[in-house]
Amino acid sequence: MSLISTILRRLVLLVFVVAGVAIITFTISHLIPGDPAQLIAGDKASAQTLAHVRQELGLDKPVTQQFVIYVKQLLSGDLGQSLRTRRPVAGDIALFLPATLELGIAALVMAIMIGVPLGVLSAIYKDGPVDQAARVVSVAGISMPVFWFGLALILLFYVKIPILPGSGRITLGIAAPPRITGFFLVDSLVAGDLKAFWSSLYHLVLPAFVLAFANLGIITRQIRASMLDVLQEDYVRTARANGLSRSAVILRHALPNALIPSVTLLGLAFGDLLYGAVLTETIFAWPGMGSYVVSSIQTLDFPAVMGFTIVASLGYVLINLAVDLTYMVLDPQIRELG
Amino acid sequence: MLLRRLPTFAAFAALTALTFAGPSWATDKDVLVIDKAEDPPTADPGVEVSNNGYTLIFPAYERLVKYDGAKTEVIPELAESWTTAPDNLSWTFKLASGHMFDDGSPVDAAAVKYSFDRVKKLAAGPGDMFPTVKDVVIVDPRTVKFELSAPFAPFLSALATSAGSIINPKAQEHAVNGDDAKAWLAEHTAGSGAFKISAWERNQQITLDPNPHYAGKKPAFKQVIFKIVREMSSRRLQLENGDADLIDQVPVDQAEAMKSSAGVVIESNPSLYVIYLYLNNKKAPFDNPKVRQAISYAADYKGLVDGVMQGQAEQMRGAVPDGMWGHDPQGMQYSYDLEKAKQLLADAGVSNLHISFTYSQADSAWEPVGLALQASLAEIGVTMDMKNVADTTKRELVAKGDYDIATGAWTPDFADPFMFMNIWFDPTKMGAPGNRAFYENPKVTDLITQALATVDQKKREQLYIDAQKITNEDAPYVLLFQKNDIFAMRSSVKGYVYNPMLIQVYNIADMSKSE
Numbered sequence: 001m002s003l004i005s006t007i008l009r010r011l012v013l014l015v016f017v018v019a020g021v022a023i024i025t026f027t028i029s030h031l032i033p034g035d036p037a038q039l040i041a042g043d044k045a046s047a048q049t050l051a052h053v054r055q056e057l058g059l060d061k062p063v064t065q066q067f068v069i070y071v072k073q074l075l076s077g078d079l080g081q082s083l084r085t086r087r088p089v090a091g092d093i094a095l096f097l098p099a100t101l102e103l104g105i106a107a108l109v110m111a112i113m114i115g116v117p118l119g120v121l122s123a124i125y126k127d128g129p130v131d132q133a134a135r136v137v138s139v140a141g142i143s144m145p146v147f148w149f150g151l152a153l154i155l156l157f158y159v160k161i162p163i164l165p166g167s168g169r170i171t172l173g174i175a176a177p178p179r180i181t182g183f184f185l186v187d188s189l190v191a192g193d194l195k196a197f198w199s200s201l202y203h204l205v206l207p208a209f210v211l212a213f214a215n216l217g218i219i220t221r222q223i224r225a226s227m228l229d230v231l232q233e234d235y236v237r238t239a240r241a242n243g244l245s246r247s248a249v250i251l252r253h254a255l256p257n258a259l260i261p262s263v264t265l266l267g268l269a270f271g272d273l274l275y276g277a278v279l280t281e282t283i284f285a286w287p288g289m290g291s292y293v294v295s296s297i298q299t300l301d302f303p304a305v306m307g308f309t310i311v312a313s314l315g316y317v318l319i320n321l322a323v324d325l326t327y328m329v330l331d332p333q334i335r336e337l338g
Numbered sequence: 339m340l341l342r343r344l345p346t347f348a349a350f351a352a353l354t355a356l357t358f359a360g361p362s363w364a365t366d367k368d369v370l371v372i373d374k375a376e377d378p379p380t381a382d383p384g385v386e387v388s389n390n391g392y393t394l395i396f397p398a399y400e401r402l403v404k405y406d407g408a409k410t411e412v413i414p415e416l417a418e419s420w421t422t423a424p425d426n427l428s429w430t431f432k433l434a435s436g437h438m439f440d441d442g443s444p445v446d447a448a449a450v451k452y453s454f455d456r457v458k459k460l461a462a463g464p465g466d467m468f469p470t471v472k473d474v475v476i477v478d479p480r481t482v483k484f485e486l487s488a489p490f491a492p493f494l495s496a497l498a499t500s501a502g503s504i505i506n507p508k509a510q511e512h513a514v515n516g517d518d519a520k521a522w523l524a525e526h527t528a529g530s531g532a533f534k535i536s537a538w539e540r541n542q543q544i545t546l547d548p549n550p551h552y553a554g555k556k557p558a559f560k561q562v563i564f565k566i567v568r569e570m571s572s573r574r575l576q577l578e579n580g581d582a583d584l585i586d587q588v589p590v591d592q593a594e595a596m597k598s599s600a601g602v603v604i605e606s607n608p609s610l611y612v613i614y615l616y617l618n619n620k621k622a623p624f625d626n627p628k629v630r631q632a633i634s635y636a637a638d639y640k641g642l643v644d645g646v647m648q649g650q651a652e653q654m655r656g657a658v659p660d661g662m663w664g665h666d667p668q669g670m671q672y673s674y675d676l677e678k679a680k681q682l683l684a685d686a687g688v689s690n691l692h693i694s695f696t697y698s699q700a701d702s703a704w705e706p707v708g709l710a711l712q713a714s715l716a717e718i719g720v721t722m723d724m725k726n727v728a729d730t731t732k733r734e735l736v737a738k739g740d741y742d743i744a745t746g747a748w749t750p751d752f753a754d755p756f757m758f759m760n761i762w763f764d765p766t767k768m769g770a771p772g773n774r775a776f777y778e779n780p781k782v783t784d785l786i787t788q789a790l791a792t793v794d795q796k797k798r799e800q801l802y803i804d805a806q807k808i809t810n811e812d813a814p815y816v817l818l819f820q821k822n823d824i825f826a827m828r829s830s831v832k833g834y835v836y837n838p839m840l841i842q843v844y845n846i847a848d849m850s851k852s853e
Contacts, residue, residue, distance in 0.1 A: 044466060048461070
């Protein structure tokens with residue numbers, strides 16, 4: 001099956017996934033007892049005020065009608081208005097998503113940069129000290145609660161040895177770069193503002209590491225396992241027999257092949273990172289989607305919660321598609337089998 | 339290769355670290371940094387009903403009258419004087435001169451009219467502060483008259499709330515699709531207060547700059563920054579490290595732990611925030627006052643104040659809390675007396691009672707309160723199930739009367755016993771509007787209705803105290819305790835004045851830093 005047809009098939013599937021997610025989230029959020037109007041108008045609101053707010057938000061209409069209105073809006077690309085902040089949900093997501101993505105990508109890069117070499121070394125020196133150390137790191141990463149680990153690192157690097165900032169995206173007093181992508185690192189470079197760039201990079205270190213650490217173990221173990229498999233293969237033995245140096249065999253022949261099964265994992269890991277970001281963002285006061293969603297859920301801000309869920313499901317499907325496509329490019333066999 | 343470069347990289351990292359770990363911004367004498375737990379929803383006086391939003395609204399807007407320092411009585415702010423018609427149906431205010439909005443235009447009668455017309459038209463929560471305002475009339479540029487459809491005794495006090503903020507009519511230029519500038523005023527301010535919002539990065543920080551045209555004394559701070567830090571531990575570390583000057587929403591256990599931190603001052607003041615329980619008066623057996631009294635005797639008030647609240651609270655004595663006029667210092671208090679409770683249940687002919695306790699995690703005191711009550715009730719043969727639900731769900735269940743016992747918390751919006759007496763006990767306000775115990779006693783109804791139509795405060799006070807004598811006896815609510823308001827700040831912060839009406843509102847125009 002060709003690349004094009006795979007993409008087309010997946011895009012059709014995407015429509016169904018998003019529709020399904022929309023129906024499920026809408027149903028759940030309207031089944032939960034709770035009156036958003038009460039939250040907006042306050043505890044002491046009179047009956048008239050409540051009725052007015054409900055009418056203004058369209059909450060007085062039957063649920064089915066509300067759903068039809070929502071879908072109509074959705075089809076025109078409108079995610080509705082947040083009940084809490086009175087701002088367009090799409091605008092809020094556009095505002096907070098880049099911060100989460102920047103954190104997630106930084107964490108992924110960190111996890112790969114540490115995890116891949118660690119996995120390779122573990123495989124080469126199987127059962128040696130490096131391998132044992134890597135095993136400890138993996139187990140710690142998987143089992144350590146993000147919340148606890150984050151606070152411990154803040155305590156160490158912000159309080160005891162104060163070399164890293166404990167919260168936020170940029171130092172107070174340094175202006176955020178003009179918004180282009182919403183990624184502070186990219187925007188500050190585009191603006192040529194090195195001070196903002198360093199400050200943002202600096203603020204990324206701890207939260208990205210906390211986030212990366214949880215996935216580090218999985219990546220290390222996966223690379224180690226596939227590397228061990230590959231090292232058994234005939235072509236590796238042949239290459240070595242042909243007199244190629246050990247490092248050349250590993251880097252040029254074994255590693256690329258060992259990386260293929262890891263691509264799927266990286267895609268999944270990225271999804272996990274975005275999910276783990278909710279906690280990390282809370283601890284590090286990182287103004288991303290995590291804190292936005294938590295506040296929205298607490299205030300029964302249906303449009304915001306739904307908007308987020310839909311965007312997140314879209315993201316998930318697209319990441320999976322990207323993973324599969326990378327796979328097909330890396331391994332022509334899969335392309336043929338389809 | 340890579341390993342050989344590592345030391346270079348480490349040195350570089352350390353160097354960058356040193357560059358950025360320099361003196362923290364918060365120690366600047368003319369900048370105040372306040373860490374807040376949540377991003378304020380909006381800064382619009384016409385829609386905002388949360389103290390979190392008031393944090394921004396109070397310093398940015400002036401009102402006709404304001405609370406006098408730490409007291410709950412009002413004094414002139416924009417209005418220099420006022421008169422009331424003998425029938426209490428109209429109030430005329432004379433505006434002081436010299437007050438200007440942040441764009442330099444003067445605060446006049448038209449602005450007052452615009453602000454109140456807007457609040458009324460939006461008909462959101464703040465509109466309920468002025469239930470009987472019929473019309474606002476411009477008499478001349480410096481005189482404005484409010485016409486009421488019925489006398490409303492707490493009127494003056496209500497003018498001092500966030501809802502009474504005077505907005506620059508020019509804000510209307512930002513209106514889109516007939517929203518009365520709601521979208522714009524949600525994140526911008528247009529007032530005559532000491533500060534104005536200069537930047538709002540959602541979920542991150544809000545920056546306030548001084549209003550150059552402010553009529554009062556020039557503030558000590560050239561900037562006030564509110565940082566949004568959700569996690570309590572992070573807020574605490576920031577304060578202790580000096581990156582924040584003040585943090586709000588400090589739980590009692592953390593306050594206790596921070597007492598030993600160097601350079602940190604814990605501000606703990608008796609507030610008007612009360613924690614109590616709703617008893618469902620329209621449902622058997624709680625329709626019997628004896629059963630309600632029995633439950634009131636089963637709460638271990640002292641144990642809750644000392645244990646759960648670590649002493650940062652005070653048992654209530656009637657519905658009107660201590661610190662507000664209308665409070666009855668001789669009011670009857672229930673005590674922890676299981677024998678009496680048992681006897682009352684027997685008198686009521688109730689046995690094998692099985693009830694539920696509906697609560698949420700919105701207030702950390704609720705769960706321990708429920709568990710303590712559950713244990714006490716078990717001793718007198720009452721089984722109580724703990725029903726933990728989401729806070730929004732709890733509100734809905736309580737509003738519908740779908741509960742036995744449920745948790746409640748209340749703060750007054752303005753300094754008048756109206757906020758407790760007329761809202762909790764008025765049978766026309768059953769359910770969501772406030773009388774969530776579904777209580778009705780014609781004698782009480784009569785007293786509180788009279789009190790609302792009377793202007794003489796002495797007479798009103800007596801009426802409210804008389805009503806409380808009856809409600810204490812009827813026990814529609816279990817009146818637990820009023821909490822202290824706790825926050826923490828650096829010892830360098832000077833000039834903070836606590837007013838129980840202004841929770842999460844900091845008088846930043848009068849505050850300063852000594853370092």
